[in-house]
Amino acid sequence: MFSSRTNWLLTPNRLAQAIEELRRRGRPLLDLTESNPTRCGFAFDTQAILKTLANPQALSYEPDPRGLLVARQAVAAYYAERGIALDPGQIFLTTSTSEAYSYVFRLLADSSDTILAPQPSYPLFDYLAGLNDVGVVAYPLIYDHGWQIDLPTLAKRLEARTRAILVVHPNNPTGSFVRRRELAELLAFCRRHDVALVADEVFADYPLAADPLRVVSHAAITEALTLTLSGLSKISALPQMKLAWLVLNGPSELLRSGLARMEIIADTYLSVSAPLALALPGLLETRRTLQPQILARLTSNLKLLDARLSSGQPVSRLLVEGGWYAILRLPSIRTDEEWAMELACKDGVLVHPGHFFDFGSEGHLVISLLTKAEVFEEGIARIIARVANAV
Ligand SMILES: Cc1ncc(COP(=O)(O)O)c(C=O)c1O
Numbered sequence: 001m002f003s004s005r006t007n008w009l010l011t012p013n014r015l016a017q018a019i020e021e022l023r024r025r026g027r028p029l030l031d032l033t034e035s036n037p038t039r040c041g042f043a044f045d046t047q048a049i050l051k052t053l054a055n056p057q058a059l060s061y062e063p064d065p066r067g068l069l070v071a072r073q074a075v076a077a078y079y080a081e082r083g084i085a086l087d088p089g090q091i092f093l094t095t096s097t098s099e100a101y102s103y104v105f106r107l108l109a110d111s112s113d114t115i116l117a118p119q120p121s122y123p124l125f126d127y128l129a130g131l132n133d134v135g136v137v138a139y140p141l142i143y144d145h146g147w148q149i150d151l152p153t154l155a156k157r158l159e160a161r162t163r164a165i166l167v168v169h170p171n172n173p174t175g176s177f178v179r180r181r182e183l184a185e186l187l188a189f190c191r192r193h194d195v196a197l198v199a200d201e202v203f204a205d206y207p208l209a210a211d212p213l214r215v216v217s218h219a220a221i222t223e224a225l226t227l228t229l230s231g232l233s234k235i236s237a238l239p240q241m242k243l244a245w246l247v248l249n250g251p252s253e254l255l256r257s258g259l260a261r262m263e264i265i266a267d268t269y270l271s272v273s274a275p276l277a278l279a280l281p282g283l284l285e286t287r288r289t290l291q292p293q294i295l296a297r298l299t300s301n302l303k304l305l306d307a308r309l310s311s312g313q314p315v316s317r318l319l320v321e322g323g324w325y326a327i328l329r330l331p332s333i334r335t336d337e338e339w340a341m342e343l344a345c346k347d348g349v350l351v352h353p354g355h356f357f358d359f360g361s362e363g364h365l366v367i368s369l370l371t372k373a374e375v376f377e378e379g380i381a382r383i384i385a386r387v388a389n390a391v
Contacts, residue, residue, distance in 0.1 A: 044237075072245075090255075093280070122168060177322060196226065203322060204217060229247075237294060324369055
């Protein structure tokens with residue numbers, strides 16, 4: 001009856017089952033995985049947000065495959081603030097980056113073609129690629145005085161069926177940005193093997209410190225066909241609005257052909273509603289009051305974490321350059337899943353085990369730096385106590 005691409009394991013894993021049971025029994029839990037910004041106590045400008053959704057122009061239908069021009073002009077203005085000049089014709093609105101990924105895979109890959117994607121990274125890639133009949137081949141990020149792309153291994157994994165190299169900038173959950181020298185090599189691979197570069201920049205506005213060695217945005221790249229994804233879910237902390245975009249850039253001939261093909265893909269769906277497209281300029285503006293609050297939360301939680309993880313502790317954290325997550329390093333006397341189970345069941349603390357993001361080795365837990373300060377502080381204290389107790 002069903003397609004083989006939907007042959008997923010449909011039962012919840014052991015950890016999810018245990019958490020469900022704890023919740024059912026009414027056990028109070030400190031959720032250090034909370035990354036839904038609408039539940040983290042930030043002050044949203046409710047009036048301004050709701051006002052953007054009541055534009056009378058939304059009552060007429062003006063179909064445009066790329067999405068309404070006024071919205072794309074606002075996206076172009078967002079990039080112009082980063083020193084990147086884009087024509088609104090290079091921009092396509094989508095309902096989410098997930099939808100943008102579908103457009104990208106449909107544009108670039110035939111069934112059984114592959115994309116190279118970082119590991120560890122965003123767990124949804126396997127599903128997004130699988131739903132579009134595209135295979136994922138992982139290339140490792142290695143942790144050696146900070147995270148680096150393992151370029152020699154990436155080069156070895158490029159194959160005839162590879163259609164794109166995917167970068168996440170900064171990556172979820174490692175918080176690592178692509179550096180300029182890494183980009184130069186990636187572009188050389190793209191040109192040599194005739195593959196596209198796909199850049200997911202949803203967290204790009206959340207660097208924890210400036211670094212001139214990092215790429216500003218992949219949206220500016222013209223040396224290879226480049227598709228850059230971003231959207232309101234992280235930029236304005238509004239995941240419920242379901243509004244994202246895709247920017248195409250590249251060498252002129254390739255770009256022209258890519259844009260014409262993408263136009264037909266987008267025209268087939270015409271997916272972004274007029275009320276939301278009309279709201280986009282205003283919703284993007286709300287980032288100016290939201291992002292400072294989020295950056296303050298990320299920084300203060302990280303500071304608190306560092307204050308608690310003094311040297312000599314059996315728990316440490318990996319370097320993080322940006323994004324919403326921190327990675328804890330624990331002794332590998334238990335698997336990540338066992339640590340996460342023990343913390344949930346004995347201490348009422350929820351964390352993500354590293355394998356959720358496909359870490360290459362045990363000993364990693366991922367926590368959200370968006371968590372409210374009081375929950376974060378108590379959760380960290382319990383993690384440290386649990387590990388100290390176990391070693
Ligand atoms: C790397 C990455 N891309 C995309 C998304 C989701 O974006 P959207 O809500 O626009 O689909 C997430 C969400 O956590 C993410 O981590």
